[in-house]
Amino acid sequence: MSGIRTGGPRVVVIGAGVVGCSLADELTARGWTDVTVLDQGPLPAPGGSTSHAPGLVFRTSPSRTLTAFASYTVEKFGALEADGLPCFNAVGGLELATTPERWADLHRKAGLAASWGVRAELVGPARCKELWPLVDETKVYGGLHTPDDGLARAVPACRAQMERARARGARFLDRHTVTGIERDDGRVTAVITDRGTFPADHVVSAAGFWGPVVGRMAGVDVPLLPLAHQYARTAPLPELAGAAGPLPEASRPILRFQDRDLYFREHHDRIGIGSYAHRPLPVDAFTVPAYDDAEDMPSSYPFTEEDFAPSWEDCRWLLPALKEAEIEEGFNGVFSFTPDGMPGLGESRVLRGFWLAEAVWVTHSAGVARAVAEWMVDGRPSLDLHDCDLTRFEDAQRSPAYVAERGAQQFVEVYDVIHPLQPMERPRPLRVSPFYARQQELGAVFLEGGGWERPHWYEANAPLADGLRAEGRLTEVMGLGERDPWAARHWSPIAAAEARATREKVALYDMTPLRRLEVTGPGALAFLQRMTTNNLARKPGSVTYTLLLDAAGGIRSDLTVARLAPDRFQVGANSPADLDWLLRHAPADVRLRDITSGTCCVGVWGPLARALVQPLTRDDFSHEAFGYFKAKETCLGHVPVTALRLSYVGELGWELYTTADLGLRLWDTLWEAGREHGVIAAGRSAFNSLRLEKGYRAWGHDMTTEHTPEEAGVGFAVRMNKGDFVGRSALEAAGEPARKLTPLLLDDPAAVVLGKEPVYVDGSPAGYVTSASYGYTLGRCVAYAWLPPLESGTGVHVEYFGEKVPATVAEEPLFDPEMTRIRR
Incomplete structure (x- = not known):
């Protein structure tokens, strides 16, 4: 049953939901026409998540990648038709704020929309009422209106793309249950089904919540958790009678009530209600029934009324017209979450030719399909996908227990206001450096990254901050100035003191999480x-x-x-x-x-770094004998180390590496030797400030494959x-x-931004901030931004929570341009 070879390599796509159909369309449009799409259920609605999806497309996200995916979905589906109707209904979106915190966050989100090129407008309660007459405007502070968002008609979009792909040579086969993946010498060779075997050069798992099942057949780990999500429909409402006419089924914006984890959309004269407010309801992908064995469809589970009851009261609170209404039907629909809430995309190195396009919602489906098709055909996607790449998870983040716990938490946090530095709460601590016990003794405040506990500042250094305060220095360096609630989260003025100590004396930085x-x-x-x-x-x-x-x-x-x-x-x-x-x-x-887990690293930086380190070794650590960007294998006290003369903070010093078993001894050796020099431990908050003053880039933030x-x-x-x-x-x-990564200094010494804010040139959005931190040495907030080439001294504005903050294009490096502090 291999079929007739046509253009390009043989591709088998497992899953004929909206991702699989979109991918077949994108591949065949690029000349790969020998494409077979398999699904166990009947087409065009084979029973996966696509078959029940409510189709909401809100594009704006803190992730530029997800926003780009969603924008392409809107563009593509808006140009597709099925049954004479477009596959996208641009009714717009309206996100409501019923708390001051959410209203502030909507201002931040409006900034994200401007950064990513999405049309958006903050509106008051009266306009919210105008857009959604059923809303009690006395309950809302305002809303974010995105007029180009709307409803994707997922199943019709599948049909439209199937027709186009078929016309180019693709075939779609329903009622084919995949039972195995054949492989040879590390490459995929075929897909086995209950109705025959399909030879393949490439296999793509677009199986949704069945991804772990398909992955196990291929010997490939697929870290996602299927969870059930409640969706209900009201009985007909007199207030909606005739509002949308017979077609389309919705005319008002899709509505988000995120303060209660709810969303709403019209179904002619009914309202559909989705809830993330209930307890996580995980589903074992390996026990999901086949299509013919399911009560309704495999992705639809019985509605649990007790879970929905509190949400129903919240619905009636916001929409008084529902007080006399009833829920007519509901179900718990299954879809997928990864540990970080992002899709899982890319080719497995374990099994070459086996690709994942998993944990993808309808919102991002066409955009994901285009990116994966580019990746397969051209060898690279045009969009940076590092935060979706299936290789992004550490080994410690791939255990079933971790995936289950973090996947469930991603469900809980879907509509939460999440700070960019906000660490996960569990499971912690997961990965710790050998210095962890000493860091705890010093009152380290830990955030988390890659599973690692990372000190951001140390409470033991609070007296140093008090000293700056007494000198009146913190008002100069933004340490004592009152930060707004957003900028004050996961930050302390102690960072200013740690940065100053690094510039004036010497500090120890835990660099163990750096990959080696x-x-x-x-x-x-x-x-x-x-x-x-x-x-x-x-x-x-x-x-x-x-x-x-x-x-x-x-x-x-x-x-x-x-x-x-x-x-x-x-x-x-x-x-x-x-x-x-x-x-x-x-x-x-x-x-x-990879030697990261078996080793550790301490950064010793500051003008007194050599005075601290030199007495501990017989080797010459002078500038003449051990120059910048040089390496030496030596011993410090009893500890063998690999010393690299590097500095990511712009000061004299070394990265000192040793094995994990000797890490604590290395820390204690350095700490004891540094006492007479006033050594401190310093955290990532100071580190980030110092590196931006020197203009050192952070890959994944400041620069990517784009x-x-x-x-x-x-x-x-x-x-x-x-x-x-x-x-x-x-x-x-x-x-x-045509663009450059550009250093900006905020004009107001008390102003601060954090990253991803839009930058305006001559009154129009021209780019966005990548990284930002207060430069405690410079007395100004430093922000790097992608902008058109601009002359130094050019004035711009950075929008921060709705306020246009003046900034000026600066020359780099901003601090110590002659490199005299490092090369001494």
Whole structure:
């Protein structure tokens, strides 16, 4: 049953929901027409999440990627028709605020919309009432109106895309239950069903909440949790009689009442109500019944009225017309959540040719399908997908217990106001450095990243902040100024004191969460030369800052590479995706190993760093003997260390690495030796401030695959004369940058922004902030933003919670441009 070969490789897509149908359409449009889409249920509604989805499309998200996905879904479905009707109904969206906190958050969200190019308007209670007459306007502070959002007609959209894909050669086969995945020598070769085997060069799991089931057949981990979500419909309401006419079924905006975890949409003269307010209702994907065995459909579970009862009262509170109404029908519909709430996309390295397009909602379906199709056909998506890449999770984040706990929490937090620094509450602590006990003794306030406990400041340094306050210094450096409630969260003026101590004395920073790779073997140098942009053919003992590019010249990551021996390198990387990328390309004579968990790192930085470290070693740590960007394997006291003369904070110092078993001894050795120099422990809050004052980029925030080195201001890490490397030809063909990562200084010393805010040039949105932090040395908030090329001194405005904050384009580096503090 292999079918007739047509254009391109053989592709089998598992799942004929909105993602699978969209993907077939996108692949065939790009010339890959030998596409087979399989599903166990009947088409066009085979019983997965698509078959019951209410179709809400709100585009604006803190994630630029998700917003881009949703925007393409609106664009594409708006141009599709089924039964003479468009597959997208642009009724708009209205998000209500019934608390001051939500009203403030809607101002922030309006800024996100401007950053990502979504039309949005903050409106008062009267306009909310006008847009949704059933709303009790006395209960609301205002709303966010997004007129181009609306309702996706998911099943008709599937039909429309199926027709187009079929016309290009694709086939869609229902009533085919997948029972196995054939593989050979690490590659997928076929999909086995109860009605035959389908040879394949590529297999895409777009199976929704069945993703873990399909993944197990392929030997590929799929970290997602299926959960049931309540949806109910009222009986006919007199207030809606004739409001929308016979077609379409909705005319008013989709309505969000996020303060009570509710949303509403019209169904002609009824209202549909979705609730995230109930307890998480996890579903075991391996026990979901087949289509013919399900009471209704596999994705629909019986409605639990007791869970909905509190929400029904909340509905009546906001919409008085419901006080006499009844719920006519309801169900608990199943869909998927990952541990971080983002989709899971990409090709497995464990099984080449096996792709995931999982945990995708209708909102993002067409956008995801386009990105995955580009990835498959062109070798890279045009949109940065690092926060959706299936490789993003650490091993510690892939256990079934972790996936279940975090997936359930993602459901709980769907409509919560989430601060960008807000850490998860459980399971913690999960990963700790060897210094954790000492950090606790110093009153460390921990946030979390990648499962790691990361100190952001230390309460032991509060007296230093009090000292700055007594000197009147904190008013100069924004430490004592009253921050707004948003900027004050997960922040302390102690960070100002820690930054000052780093600039004036010496501080210890826990850098253990930085990813460390060991690259060894006779082909190690040639391999790294081929994969990265800078020239690594330097003597052992050298350290080089370099970039990983993709074939189009986009920045996949930035690396710090220390050559410790002719055939041994230590690579400082960013994420599991870096290891995955290198492993995919490594030849047989190269060995790559992630050594992060077995090692640790302390950053010792400040003008007194050498005075602290030198007495602990017999090796010469002078500038002449141990220069900047050099490496040395030595001992500090009783501890063997690999010392790298690097500084991410703009001060003299070293990154000191040792094995995890000796980490605590290393910390204690440094701490004891530093007492006479006033050493402190400092956290990530100060660290981020110091690195932005120096203009040091953070990959994933300031630059991604969508940016070239020249645009991102890291062209100095590219050596075009060293020979060929991945992305070189694309850089040769690149023209002048149309945008640049631009440093801004806020004009008002008391002003602060946090990131993702829109930047206005001549009154119009022109870009957005990537990273921001108060520069305690400079006495101004520093913000980096993607903007058109602008002259230094140009005035711009950053919108922060609805306020246009003046800022000025600055020259970089903002602090110590001569590098005298590092090179001493």
